[in-house]
Amino acid sequence: MKPADETLLQTPYFKVVRENGYFIIKEPQAVNGVVAVPTLADGRLMLANLKRRAIGGMSLEFPRGAIDAAESPRDAAARELLEETGWQAREVKDLGLLHSNTSLIASAVAVCQVLIDDQTAGNTDGEVDALLWVTRQELMSLIASGKITDGHTLSAAMLLLASESI
Numbered sequence: 001m002k003p004a005d006e007t008l009l010q011t012p013y014f015k016v017v018r019e020n021g022y023f024i025i026k027e028p029q030a031v032n033g034v035v036a037v038p039t040l041a042d043g044r045l046m047l048a049n050l051k052r053r054a055i056g057g058m059s060l061e062f063p064r065g066a067i068d069a070a071e072s073p074r075d076a077a078a079r080e081l082l083e084e085t086g087w088q089a090r091e092v093k094d095l096g097l098l099h100s101n102t103s104l105i106a107s108a109v110a111v112c113q114v115l116i117d118d119q120t121a122g123n124t125d126g127e128v129d130a131l132l133w134v135t136r137q138e139l140m141s142l143i144a145s146g147k148i149t150d151g152h153t154l155s156a157a158m159l160l161l162a163s164e165s166i
Contacts, residue, residue: 027105077110087121
């Protein structure tokens with residue numbers, strides 16, 4: 001006998017359902033989040049250092065966040081960059097999609113490269129403690145040394161490097 005499909009938890013942000021015996025997290029939109037890969041004209045990349053309560057410590061990441069209803073991933077990437085870092089986007093390019101956990105989370109996350117010019121940062125939402133500018137080689141060293149462990153940032157770095165190699 002097939003297990004019944006049911007909603008186990010409903011919140012304003014997501015629901016947890018059981019479908020065919022599997023637990024799945026469903027969010028309001030098929031592409032529910034965005035990762036911004038901030039890039040200066042000289043190629044350096046911006047990373048944000050911020051406290052992540054779920055892991056009980058600091059995390060070095062590309063800026064990211066939710067996509068608002070009726071907002072495009074590109075617009076969300078520019079908005080998240082501005083909110084978290086105070087930096088304005090000059091141009092935004094799509095790099096692709098990532099799935100955080102294909103066995104548990106139904107929605108995808110968009111990855112966008114956000115081109116920025118040297119500028120003075122404006123006000124932020126206070127979420128980010130510090131910004132770090134790195135070359136692609138320094139990014140790879142941070143990944144190899146285990147200083148970057150955030151799955152969204154690791155996936156976004158791979159999408160960026162892959163897009164540049166073709």
